[in-house]
Amino acid sequence: MRRLLPLLLLLLMPVLPASAQQPPDATRFFPYTLNTTILPNGLTVVRVPFNSPGIVAYVTAVRVGSRNEVEPGRTGFAHFFEHMMFKGTKANPEGQRERILGGFGFDDNAFTTDDITVYQVYGPTAGLEKLIALEADRFQNLEYSEPAFQTEALAVLGEYHKNAAGPDLKLEEALAKTAFTRHTYQHTTLGFYEDIKAMPQAYAYSRSFFERWYTPANTTLFIVGDFNDAQVVSQVTKAYGGWQRQPTSVIIPTEPPQTKQRTVHVDWPQPTQPRHVLAWHTPAARADTPDAAIQTILAEYLVGDTSPAYKELVLEKQYVESLNVYTTPHRDPYLFPIDATLQDEKFRADVDAVLRREVTALSGGPVDAVRLRAIQDHLRYGLLMDLETPRDVAIDLALYAGVMGRPDALASYLKQLGSVTPQQLTLFARKYLEDKNLTVLTLTPKAVAAGGTP
Structure with a gap:
């Protein structure tokens, strides 16, 4: 989310x-x-x-x-x-x-x-x-x-x-x-x-x-x-120069490993579209590892516009209005959430099956190297094209430096976007995108919960 x-x-x-x-x-x-x-x-x-x-x-x-x-x-x-x-x-x-x-x-x-x-x-x-x-x-x-x-x-x-x-x-x-x-x-x-x-x-x-x-x-x-x-x-x-307040440190509680799948359901009291979210725990964003870049690429590879899941669920069968993954970098291990906005509650099981199928396929390999390279080029080009004004540059530098702790973190991230390999994608999915590490979130509007259509 x-x-x-x-x-x-x-x-x-x-x-x-x-x-x-x-x-x-x-x-x-x-x-x-x-x-x-x-x-x-x-x-x-x-x-x-x-x-x-x-x-x-x-x-x-x-x-x-x-x-x-x-x-x-x-x-x-x-x-x-x-x-x-x-x-x-x-x-x-x-x-x-x-x-x-x-x-x-x-x-x-x-x-x-x-x-x-x-x-x-x-x-x-x-x-x-x-x-x-x-x-x-x-x-x-x-x-x-x-x-x-x-x-x-x-x-x-x-x-x-x-x-x-x-x-x-x-x-x-x-x-x-x-x-x-x-x-x-x-x-x-x-x-x-x-x-x-x-x-x-x-x-x-x-x-x-x-x-x-x-x-x-x-x-x-x-x-x-x-x-x-x-x-x-x-x-x-x-x-x-006269600013002399001393730095403070606090202990942030470490999240223990998740050992089995979790679920949570939200009944929404107003008409809206059903939602289906699959969220896995994933590593923190660091300047010295490719984990942040891998997650950004993984989002496009699994549910981006060129993915089989997007073509099937959004374009062909029209079960889903939108598929999103919010991969904002985080200082500590966070989540990789696939968020599907459903056209109708009756499509939920099919959507869940398709998303899990694509994750399983990625974990088993092989990765489409040609599509991976196209995604990497598109992401890097898009990020660079967004740096059109001094404000764009300053805010992006601040976001990545603030999370990763280095002024040059954005440059490191851009470099890593271009160097992720098919094998890294597969290994990452195999290690983190497994059922015991998954939380499933569902939202159903009140009218749907009662058996109708919102």
């Missing part, structure tokens, strides 16, 4: 030389130069020159998501705190930052996943020096009152209710709670509903959350576009 916008010890950013460039080999797979500096306080600053005259993207990735929420009753705080980061400081009270950025014409937004929180600002290079000062101020000196905190907590509760009006959130919650018994991936980015309702009473905890996770060593800046590199490094060093 798609995580909402979706370990043993908290991993800090790796210690690189004080100033480093992307390795020459990586430029074969990622077309832009990464200039990386780590400040004495641990803040990683990545600059990427991009041919975008007068335009720059400024993206801040903090390695904190719902994964880090280990205390009972405190789920949803990573996402909630994304909201609080716009509340202002003593130097720039609430609303002033937005007025200044709006005056320059900057676009400003943020999102939270299971593993990271990303803040993005995009606009004219002419305002970059002021932007650096504003961002450094809020990450070091965030201030908000308890009434403001409580008001925002109610807004987050409203966001939950809005999402809960459709079936996707309920599906996501049911799958996470069933597939994970110990790991914090068992709750969504929004958090458990009871915890969200209790947030207005957690003002003091919110302050400790800020101190714990919003530290320089847990943060990476990505500055992409048209700028003077020496000036930017000087400005960032001056603005962020």
